[in-house]
Amino acid sequence: MGVDPEDDGRPGVVLVVVTWNSAEVLPGLFASLELGMAGLRWRLVVADNASADGTPDVVRAEMPDALLVETGRNAGYAAAFNAALDAVGKLDERTDAVFVCNPDIRLRPGCGAALVAGLKAHATGITAPVLYDGTGRMIRTLRREPNPLRLLGEMVLGAGRSGRFAALGEQVTDPEAYRKATRADWAAGSLMAISRECLEACGPWDESFFLYSEETEFALRAGAHGFATRLAPDAVAVHLEGEATVSPKLWTLLTLNRVRLYRRTHRPPAVAAFWAALLLRESSRALLGRSASRAAVRALVSPAKMREKPGP
Structure with a gap:
């Protein structure tokens, strides 16, 4: 497993998984990688934020070829992602993309290759998959840049109805948008692919955001550099989802x-x-x-x- 030493024509990917007390959900992600990353030369990097539940032991036992980066503290999502890239070193021309992934993601077959394919079109710097939750419901992950009017639109109409109108909703809710390579200002960051060129132009993720808004900031920064964020409609994954909406x-x-x-x-x-x-x-x-x-x-x-x- 990993990026093969010889270029055989397959795209090269570094897959970064950020963990914190993720021992229970990691095996399911690992089990999905063989088919989910099929058609790619890939290397797994796990950046662990001082888990207390044996997460590093799970990585060593189940994915012994992975590069395990232990930050030594609960450093936050962006800091862990940056630490992973620092450990990998300079990305060479054989690396087409870096994926950033939550541990409770389950890739469907061909997901990774579809994400990379999406990067090669329309000056795209970031691609996101079509995501479903654990019950099979599609998660609306595409977003417009936040502003006061969109916040008020969501309050008055609800996120579902306001999202039908670009001026009134941050969340893109039109089902048709999730059937094509829709451009968005940003996309929820539980799984995304970032082109090497985009990373080199935009630099590291902003570590001042401990958790949440780091992917928003990076996508908006990428857009300012001319790199679009788009849905890759043929890339499908399941996100078991965290507790942000209830905690x-x-x-x-x-x-x-x-x-x-x-x-x-x-x-x-x-x-x-x-x-x-x-x-x-x-x-x-x-x-x-x-x-x-x-x-x-x-x-x-x-x-x-x-x-x-x-x-x-």
């Missing part, structure tokens, strides 16, 4: 990072409008009894939380 702590981190990201590229009046729209949306959800949104509201109105460096 108050994780939802709060996700919400605060949205403001931090918007602040990077907008002037204070626009940032204030974005913060107010986000506060209004989360407040409306809190009134409906959503505990995660109540926690997010408390953080949004806390100057200390808004200044706090993201972390575990």
Whole structure:
């Protein structure tokens, strides 16, 4: 397993998996790789953020040829991805792409090759697969750049209905968009392929985002460099999904990072409008009894939380 020393014409890929206490879900990912990465020369790199459940032992036992990078701390998703690439070293011309992957992903046959094929079209720098959850429901992963109007549109109409209109929804909800190579401003980052050229032009992921918004920031930066993000409709995977939508702590981190990201590229009046729209949306959800949104509201109105460096 890995990138073959001789170029036999197959695309070369470095597959980075970021783990934290992932021993239970990793075997399922590993079992999907033989068929999921068929047709590629690939190398597996696992970047582990100081797991306490034996995750590194699972990697050594089940994938002994993998490069295991242990960060020694809960460093965050972007920092672990960067550490993995640092350990690999400079990507040569035989490496066409780098994949970044959650441990609870299950690749369907041919997924990897379809992601790489998508990179070769339309000046694409990032490709994302069609994702399904553990129940077989398609996950709408394509996104438009966030702004206040889209936040308010989601609050009033709901994410499903607002997403039908580009001006009113961040989430792309049109089913037709998931049947073709649709361009998006960014895509959910549980599995994505990034071309070598895109990585070289854009540089490392932003480690100031401990978790959430790191893939958004990178995709928007890639777009500014001329690299599109597109769906690869023939690439299919299953994402068992995490707990961001139910854990108050994780939802709060996700919400605060949205403001931090918007602040990077907008002037204070626009940032204030974005913060107010986000506060209004989360407040409306809190009134409906959503505990995660109540926690997010408390953080949004806390100057200390808004200044706090993201972390575990």
